[in-house]
Amino acid sequence: MVSVAKAERMRDGTAVAPSVAARHACRNGMASTTAGVANGYVQGNLAILPEKFASAFHRFCQLNPKPCPIIGMSDVGDPRIPGLGLDLDIRTDIPRYRVWKDGEVVEEPTDIMAQWRDDLVAFVIGCSFSFEEALLADDIPIRHIEQGVRVPMYRTNIACASAGPFAGPMVVSMRPLKPADAIRAVQITSRFPSVHGAPVHLGLPQSIGIADIAKPDYGDPVSIEPDEIPVFWACGVTPQAVIAAAKVPFAITHAPGLMLVTDLKNKQLAVL
Amino acid sequence: MVSVAKAERMRDGTAVAPSVAARHACRNGMASTTAGVANGYVQGNLAILPEKFASAFHRFCQLNPKPCPIIGMSDVGDPRIPGLGLDLDIRTDIPRYRVWKDGEVVEEPTDIMAQWRDDLVAFVIGCSFSFEEALLADDIPIRHIEQGVRVPMYRTNIACASAGPFAGPMVVSMRPLKPADAIRAVQITSRFPSVHGAPVHLGLPQSIGIADIAKPDYGDPVSIEPDEIPVFWACGVTPQAVIAAAKVPFAITHAPGLMLVTDLKNKQLAVL
Numbered sequence: 001m002v003s004v005a006k007a008e009r010m011r012d013g014t015a016v017a018p019s020v021a022a023r024h025a026c027r028n029g030m031a032s033t034t035a036g037v038a039n040g041y042v043q044g045n046l047a048i049l050p051e052k053f054a055s056a057f058h059r060f061c062q063l064n065p066k067p068c069p070i071i072g073m074s075d076v077g078d079p080r081i082p083g084l085g086l087d088l089d090i091r092t093d094i095p096r097y098r099v100w101k102d103g104e105v106v107e108e109p110t111d112i113m114a115q116w117r118d119d120l121v122a123f124v125i126g127c128s129f130s131f132e133e134a135l136l137a138d139d140i141p142i143r144h145i146e147q148g149v150r151v152p153m154y155r156t157n158i159a160c161a162s163a164g165p166f167a168g169p170m171v172v173s174m175r176p177l178k179p180a181d182a183i184r185a186v187q188i189t190s191r192f193p194s195v196h197g198a199p200v201h202l203g204l205p206q207s208i209g210i211a212d213i214a215k216p217d218y219g220d221p222v223s224i225e226p227d228e229i230p231v232f233w234a235c236g237v238t239p240q241a242v243i244a245a246a247k248v249p250f251a252i253t254h255a256p257g258l259m260l261v262t263d264l265k266n267k268q269l270a271v272l
Numbered sequence: 273m274v275s276v277a278k279a280e281r282m283r284d285g286t287a288v289a290p291s292v293a294a295r296h297a298c299r300n301g302m303a304s305t306t307a308g309v310a311n312g313y314v315q316g317n318l319a320i321l322p323e324k325f326a327s328a329f330h331r332f333c334q335l336n337p338k339p340c341p342i343i344g345m346s347d348v349g350d351p352r353i354p355g356l357g358l359d360l361d362i363r364t365d366i367p368r369y370r371v372w373k374d375g376e377v378v379e380e381p382t383d384i385m386a387q388w389r390d391d392l393v394a395f396v397i398g399c400s401f402s403f404e405e406a407l408l409a410d411d412i413p414i415r416h417i418e419q420g421v422r423v424p425m426y427r428t429n430i431a432c433a434s435a436g437p438f439a440g441p442m443v444v445s446m447r448p449l450k451p452a453d454a455i456r457a458v459q460i461t462s463r464f465p466s467v468h469g470a471p472v473h474l475g476l477p478q479s480i481g482i483a484d485i486a487k488p489d490y491g492d493p494v495s496i497e498p499d500e501i502p503v504f505w506a507c508g509v510t511p512q513a514v515i516a517a518a519k520v521p522f523a524i525t526h527a528p529g530l531m532l533v534t535d536l537k538n539k540q541l542a543v544l
Contacts, residue, residue: 179473186458187470198459201451203475203501229475272544 017041022261023085023093031095031110033257035129042195042266043259044071044084044124045236046094047243048112048252051076054121056164060242061123063161067170067238069194071269072124072262079116081124084262090122096255103247108255115252125236126195127259128173130266134188140181143222150257151175152216153235157209158200160238165246171217172200172208172232176224182231189233191270201232208232218256289313294533295357295365303367303382305529307401314467314538315531316343316356316396317508318366319515320384320524323348326393328436332514333395335433339442339510341466343541344396344534351388353396356534362394368527375519384524392524397508398467399531400445402538406460412453415494422529423447424488425507429481430472432510437518443489444472444480444504448496454503461505463542473504480504490528 016024018038034043049057054076061068072084079091092111099107099115109115128151132142144151151173158170177185182202190198205213213230214221218237224230243251254260288296290310306315321329326348333340344356351363364383371379371387381387400423404414416423423445430442449457454474462470477485485502486493490509496502515523526532 179475179479183458183471183474186455187462190459199455202455203451204499207451207499227476227479 017263019085019261019263020087023088026095027089027092027111029110031258034095034259034261035257038261040133040265040267042071042262042264042269043127043129044262045127045239046090046097046252046254046260047123047125047239048090048120049123049243049248050117050250051119051121053165053248053251057123057166057239057243059163060160060166061125061239063163064170064238065193066196066200066234067160067236069126069196070123071126071194071264074122076121077118079122081122084124084260084264086263088262090260091116094254094260095258098253098255100243100248100251100253102249103244112252120252124260124262125239126269127236128196128233129259130195130269131189131192131233133266134192134270135185138184138188140177140185140188143176144220147222149220149222151219152221153218153237154205154210154232155217155241160242165248166242168238168242168245169209170200171235171238171241173219173235174213174216174230174232176222176228177231178228182229185231191272193271194269196234196236199231199233203229205230205232289535291357291533291535292359295360298367299361299364299383301382303530306367306531306533307529310533312405312537312539314343314534314536314541315399315401316534317399317511318362318369318524318526318532319395319397319511320362320392321395321515321520322389322522323391323393325437325520325523329395329438329511329515331435332432332438333397333511335435336442336510337465338468338472338506339432339508341398341468342395343398343466343536346394348393349390351394353394356396356532356536358535360534362532363388366526366532367530370525370527372515372520372523372525374521375516380527387524396532396534397511398541399508400468400505401531402467402541403461403464403505405538406464407457410456410460412449412457412460415448416492419494421492421494423491424493425490425509426477426482426504427489427513432514437520438514440510440514440517441481442472443507443510443513445491445507446485446488446502446504448494448500449503450500454501457503463544465543466541468506468508471503472506475501477502477504
């Protein structure tokens with residue numbers, strides 16, 4: 001809340017906060033990845049559902065907080081989420097959206113003014129960008145960032161708790177780390193439960209149903225050196241995969257990697 | 273300090289605290305392992321050195337806090353350590369001692385009244401029993417306890433920082449854990465820096481110079497299941513190994529597994 005107020009004060013002058021500037025750019029047509037945009041500010045995954053399905057989805061998130069940590073939520077039919085940014089409009093402030101019908105992506109618009117309805121509820125879910133900032137600040141190298149590719153993600157055999165039509169396996173992201181860095185990464189990410197928190201697994205991919213670590217189900221493969229172990233975090237792709245599997249008649253998400261930039265600061269998410 | 277006062281109050285009545293009772297038993301000839309004795313109370317490793325070597329050993333511990341966390345220390349020539357127990361006498365209150373001359377064990381007495389000198393300094397160093405209690409309380413199984421053997425320990429290629437004659441590799445203890453338990457164990461033991469704290473390594477024994485995990489350098493081997501990874505903590509055997517390697521003319525330690533029982537509570541060591 002502090003950062004939101006600060007951003008507003010800055011907008012009264014000549015400068016705006018980087019997060020506000022990022023959302024303004026989206027309103028003006030920016031349609032590229034938000035990786036590296038407005039460093040220090042929390043970015044979020046988006047899921048929009050009709051009220052008819054929203055309470056079941058909300059229960060799904062409640063029951064599966066590691067892959068689906070809710071950091072913001074709109075009222076029914078209201079495109080604003082003031083807790084994440086006073087001027088935020090969820091219909092315009094994301095670079096690119098995915099519109100889903102019956103489990104299939106039917107279009108990828110840069111705004112959803114035409115698709116918005118009075119019965120829609122928007123959920124914003126924490127994203128690994130926040131904890132990656134904390135890892136990098138601790139000098140822990142992150143392979144997919146070094147290699148300039150998307151983080152590798154995998155479907156696992158870890159079943160999410162189901163709620164209504166929403167069910168399916170947890171999707172995890174993987175970062176190869178030296179063991180001492182993996183231990184430090186557990187400590188660091190444990191401080192950030194609202195952005196997936198501590199890893200869910202490390203070291204034995206086959207134990208969680210990953211047959212071939214070189215073939216991620218989403219994102220890009222990265223190399224794992226002989227002195228590294230794979231470390232797995234619950235991933236915000238999980239809710240998107242679950243929405244697709246549920247084949248709900250209508251839903252909207254962000255396009256992968258093109259996230260909502262909020263006025264919250266990553267540091268503000270630390271519980272200790 | 274709270275627990276010490278409480279123990280003293282109890283001694284004024286008919287009962288004494290279990291830790292006080294354990295030390296009294298030692299004074300009266302108990303010479304068996306302290307594993308499982310006075311549950312809830314901190315146990316410690318002992319190292320006694322002549323003043324001539326004590327400051328270098330103190331520096332060694334300061335520089336290597338993970339294997340050598342000091343939880344108590346005597347004044348020169350004073351056998352008392354009131355911070356660990358008001359009535360504690362370091363000459364009698366450990367079940368069995370090892371007396372070292374020039375790097376060799378020359379005797380293993382049950383008290384050191386005859387060996388005590390005016391120039392000796394006693395160091396008490398944190399022990400894994402404390403964090404094992406916290407792991408067990410969290411329902412994390414510990415293999416060597418289940419199997420009723422000593423924890424397996426290994427010399428590593430992790431060099432300790434040296435101080436005067438004291439130098440050598442870190443010795444680690446190993447507990448096989450399922451990956452999710454290993455992550456939880458990192459969180460739990462991070463709260464206990466004065467008893468070795470977070471693991472120093474996990475998953476890749478060869479990376480820290482362990483050629484054969486089935487052949488520990490100290491303690492007993494334990495089985496590692498296919499769905500488990502080995503997790504390594506810095507070990508209080510390190511200072512004993514370093515004292516042996518330094519071949520100092522005179523030193524006294526505890527006999528392995530036969531520790532000093534203190535009036536501190538394990539819970540009091542948690543930093544969070």
